[in-house]
Each structure stands twice: as structure tokens, then as C-alpha cells.
Amino acid sequence: MNASNSSVTETILRSGYDLPVYGLANGQLLYIHIPALTCISLSFICVVIVLTLSFRHKSYKTFFRWTRSERFVVYLALCDGGFNLAHFTDHLHIVIVRNHVYPKELCEFYGFNLAVFVSAQNLMVNIVAINAFVLIYFSKQIPFGKKDYRLLLWTFGAPFLFSALAGILGQLGPNGTFCYFDGVKGTVANLFFTTVPLALILVMNIVLYILTWIRIHKETKRLHLGDSSQLMSANFTAARNMSLFVVAFFIQWWAMAIFGVWAYVTPDNVPQLLFHLVTTFSNIGGILNLIVYLIIRQRLILRKRSLKQQKKTQGTEICYFDGVKGTVANLFFTTVPLALILVMNIALYILTWIRIHKETKRLHLGDSSQLMSANFTAARNMSLFVVAFFIQWWAMAIFGVWAYVTPDNVPQLLFHLVTTFSNIGGILNLIVYIIIRQRLILRKRSLKQQKKTQGTEMSAIASSNTFSL
Template sequence: MMVPNNTTKPETFLFKDGYDIPVYGLANGMFYYIHIPAIVCLLASLSCAVATIVLSFKRRKAGEFFTKWSKGERLVVYISTCDGMFCASHLMDHLQILFTLDHVRPKELCAFYGFVMTVFVVAQILIVNVVAVHVFVMMFLNKKISFGKYDSCLIIWAFGVPIFGATVAATYEQFGPMGIACLYDAIKGHVANMVLTTIPVPVILVANIVLYILTFIRIRSDTLIRKYRFGTYANAVGRHIKAAKRMLMFVCAFVLQWWCFGLFGAWSLFVDNPLEIPEILNYFGVVFTNLGDVFNLVVYLLVLRNKSRQLMSKPQQIQNEKSDDLQELAVTIAKKQHNIPKSEREAILEMIKNARSTDV
């Protein structure tokens, strides 16, 4: 998807649209080295997207999606759905080019592939950006962002914006062949390419990285503070840290998937011809961009493993939390014991002693 067409800038005025440019790789023998790895990566990623969604609904009831599923669990489904739809449309695109050794035809089909990929790529980018902002707000402001009833605000933002943008682009015939795949027409689609991906992807990528670094630093700081605190405060901080770490893992997977695409887009802003960008970056992009849900599935399995360990250790954790609360109460009593009558103080200490013996 990242590979530019193999024309030079002075020649583009001779072409009406992307169908006038040669298929990338046929002339220099790189055709199969692009499409076959892309197809393998897309098949792997599509399989992982389906696996992630199936595992999610296998663990939780579908009817409780908006009522009992956590925000993180719902976000996993949204992200995997976006990446799965991107992989499915991009896979069909690559397969048709591979078998026909030509651009995708008819033009309407190529434009449809470009429309679908644009909608779900931009939607995924916006969703992960919401995750990064949500974790940042949760850790720094101790607040949670509301996604609206049935996640209406998130869905309108993440899917409404790209659908509107892609519809406008389709109206102006911005979608079509770009030499290696169907996305934005290599000749007529420069405006849509710039507005929908070239500028937003690097900007959001950098924003997510900055938010990730700041949140990671805050998590480390809160973890150190928690070591010297106990009781209800420490337990609440611990739950916040665990939730933040889980969400940050998906932000990290996003950065791993899109770093090459973002770098390519940023680089293209500073050169007159995309062919001036090192070609090796295109091949990295073919691999990383098309393996998105492989990264997401790995993160999801790590989250499941951590949750399983927490459930197994939950009885001991509850006992430790009770012990911490009792210790906090004992410290409070010690600080104020000169204000408490002896008989009452002895009664409270006896209560603590009995509670500890009951926990054991």
C-alpha cells in the first residue's frame, strides 16, 4: 500500500489517471517480491483478527457487550474489526493484481477497495488515538472519558469522520490504482491522500508516541509511590496502573504497525518525488502495515494471561488488601492514640487482632 508508482513527476501531466501508469514491479522484476509477502502477511493478520474477535465473544456474552464488557474489551473488538476489514479488502486487491498482472479492473471495484481501506484504516487510527488519550487522562487527571451510551460518541467519531471523508473523496473520483494496489488514484488522488492519510497518520502517530511516553513515565512514578503506601489508596492506584498498562500495550502495537507508513507519509512532504524516498522503506511497510492484527492478537493473549494470573491469586490479593487496610487503621490509631481513651483503644486493637486471626 505504501509503494509509490514508478513514474517521475515531470511525466505525470501526460496521464489521465492511475490506469495510465505501469504496474509497479513488472519492469524491474520486483512484482512477486511485493505481492507474495503482502498476501502472506495479510492472510496471517486476517486470521488473527478473526481469532481475536472469536476469543472475545467466547469469553463474554454478546448481549452484554455494552453493559458488562469493559472499555478495553470493547476496544479490542473495534480495533480487530477495523484491521480485519482492511486486511480482507487489501487481500482481494493484491490477489487480483497477482493473478492478472494488471491493475484492478473495473475502475469501480478498485475505487471500492480504496474506499473500504480508507474508512477502516482511518477508523483504527482514530480509535487507538482515543485509547492513548483515555489512558493519559486516566493517569494524569484521574478521570475516565465517556464513550457515550452504546459507545455512540466513539463510533460517530471513529467511523463517522472517515466515512464522510471517504464519501467526499469518492465523489471527486480520488480512489483508484496507485501502481501497486488500490487506494488513492496515483494521478487524481493527491488531495485525498494528503488530507486522509499523508498528514493525519504521522501527526497522530507522533501524538500517540508522546502520550505513550508521558503515561509510561507516570505509571513508573505511581508504581514507586505505591510501594510506600498501603491500604485502599494503594489498591486503587494498582488497579489504575493495571488498566493503563493493558491499554498502552495496544497503543504500542499500533505504533509497531504504522511507524513505517507514518514515516513514509512525513518524508513525502519534504521531497518533490516519492521515488526519492529509500525503496527499502516500502518493503518494511509491506510487512509491518499488513501484520497489524498479529501484533494485536499477541497483546490480547498477553492481557488474557495476566488476567488469568490475577484471578488465580485473587483470594490472596483480597487477604492482602484486608491486611493493608488493617495496617492503615493501626497506623491511624497510633497517631491519634493520645486522644483515645485507654479502654476504647484496647477494644479497637482487640478488634484488629481478631480480624487478622480470621483472615489467617
């Protein structure tokens, strides 16, 4: 990023320190650095908020069990925080002294930190975009290794090594606006370390973002998301969350990418407006990351509420036969046996009650038919269990057949009927118990009354016989 302007003469430039401080000659210095310092300050405040909220809601001990989106928020917050600290002191130094940063080693230190955190953020968001793409198109996650060591080695380790190498080779220093790659000696390094990678990553991220969202849009329209597509639904949610980082990355770095290309092609004709855009947008990473965090946080809360509500109203989130692999087993283990048993029980119930009705009308139940009467009572009591069974499981039987024939068109009402009736077995059993208990009490009273009546009749007969004698 060569920030030299037209005031530079044909004097041989040996390093960035030979460049004038951009904006100092034309009075634009504060207009460049004050907005930058303001954006950096706000960004750093947002970084602190993100980290505080992240670890307030979840323990740091379980960090590597957080969702990837939540971990990405923290990683990018650290990138923004490191970037903000290095860049704030850099800009503030220039504003105070109205000159380049001295000593040279301090400027190189600022440039080193800037190169590390800018590159780390570029690589991190690129991995996010690739991961979202792979997740949607191949239903796989990129393996980050234990405690994300592969991700961290790539996103932080590689920039650290290359930035250190650039520092050793004297490529870091002032560029006229701040400390980064030297505006004279480090132009080629800046081109291949920042401009080209940033432009390529921006284009690549945009392409992956578009492809990911096209696939999400198509699949969302094609699928009726239910139990059979919970995995796809979760993948879509994760991909949407990850895509937010890509959008934020584009907003933050689009101006820098244009500036890098423009400054390389025509370094003496970079528009003043582009400088302002770069110093504004490139320094709001923390703000954008906070917005992403809040959106993801809100989505997680809404998703948890939705799942909780589904469990309350539908009860469909149960562990039973696998909704994909276990459909055949469920058919032959539940649907078919349940339907057959229901039909068989109903048939036996009807035949039993027909026989009871006929025999009750045919017989004048007395002492000679006490056994038959007891059998009828027992049959009536047993039939109550059949009725209770039918009430409990009729909806499940219909649901099983319906779900097997047209799994995507099961009415919502049927879900409610299944989750209601299949879960009232205990209530029905209590009702059956109370009815049987009441019948037994009434039968005992009836038998006791009969014995009293028979005893009275026997006494009357005995008295009559005595009187006649």
C-alpha cells in the same frame, strides 16, 4: 501514496491508471504482493482468533460492561478484519491479472474500505492514548456515551463520511501498488487524509505514551499500593493495557508514515526496501492485536489470582469504613472504643479475680457461704467471656492505632494476626460454652455428692442416738 517510479515518462497522467503497476517491469511484483498477502492472511487468522477467544470467555450480551481494554481489542480486531478483507482481494487481484484493478468502481470500493478502516484504526488508537493519559493525570475516563456511541461515531462515522466524499470527488483509485487514493488525482487528498494525520497521530501517541509511562513509573515508586490506593492501582493497570495498543500501532504504521512523507517529497526516489517494509508492517495489525489481547488476558488472569490470593491470605478486601473518607469515623467508631473497652475489660477482669482469690483464701466455704460460692462461680464464668474478647480483638486494637499513626508502615504480620484472631469469635465462644457446661456438670455432681455424704452422716448420727438409748 504515489507509487509511481522512474519509468513514467513525461506523458500527461490523468489518473492512477496511467501509472505502471509497481514492480511489474523489474520483476519485483511478486516480492511486493506475496509477502503482503502472507501477512494479511496471518493477520486475518489472528483477527478470527481474537474475536473467538473474546466472545468465548464473555457473553456478547454484556459486551458494553467489559473493561475498556477488552472492548478496544474487539474494535481494533474489526478494523483489522475489514482492512484485511479489502486489502487481500486488492493484492490478489493485482497478482492474478498482473495489472491494475478493473473495473474502476471495484478499485474505488477497495480504496473506500481501506480508507475507512485505516482511518478508524488511527482514530481509535489515538483515543486510547488520550484516554490512558487522562486516566493517569486526572483520574478520569473519557466518556464514550451509552454503548460507546460517541467513540464509534468518531472513529467509524467520520472516516466513512470523508471516504465517501473522497469517492464522490474521484479521489479514490489505483496508486501503482494497490487501490487507495488515486496516485495522480488523489495525491493532495492522500496527503491530508493519510500522511499528515498518520504522522501527527504517531507523534502525538508517542508523546502521550511517554508522558503516561513517566507518570506511572513515578507514582508506582511513590505509593505503597494498598487499600488506600486501589483506585490508582486499577488506573495504572488500565493505562498499561491501553498503552499496548499505542505500541502496536507504532509498530504497524511507522513505515507507512515515513513512506507517505518520502513519497510526497520525492515520489520518484522511494527506496524499494521501504515498499517492502510498508507492505509487511502495515498488514500485521491482526497479529499485533492478538499479541495485545493475549498480554491483556494474561494480566487480567494474574490480577484476579492476585486479588483472590490476597483475600485468602490477608482478608483486607472488606467493606467497612472507607479507607480514605472514613478514617476519622473509623478512629472514633472502632479504634478508640475497642481500645478503651479492651483496657476496661482487662482492668475489671484483674480486679474481679483478685477479689475472688482473696475471698477464697479467707473463707472456709460451707453452708454459711453457699451464696458467696455461687457468686464466685458466676464471676469465673463471666470472666471467660472477657478472656475470649481479649483474644479475639487485641490484634485489631493494635492495628487500628498503628494504621492511624503510620498507615504506610503496617507490618504484614499484623494483617495476618488481625484476619486470624478477629474471625475466631465463634470458636472462642464454643470453647467458653464447653468450659461453663463442664463446670456446671461438675458442680452438680459435687452438690449431689455432698448431699449423699450429708445423708450418710445424718443416718450414722441417728443410729448412734438409737443405740445409746
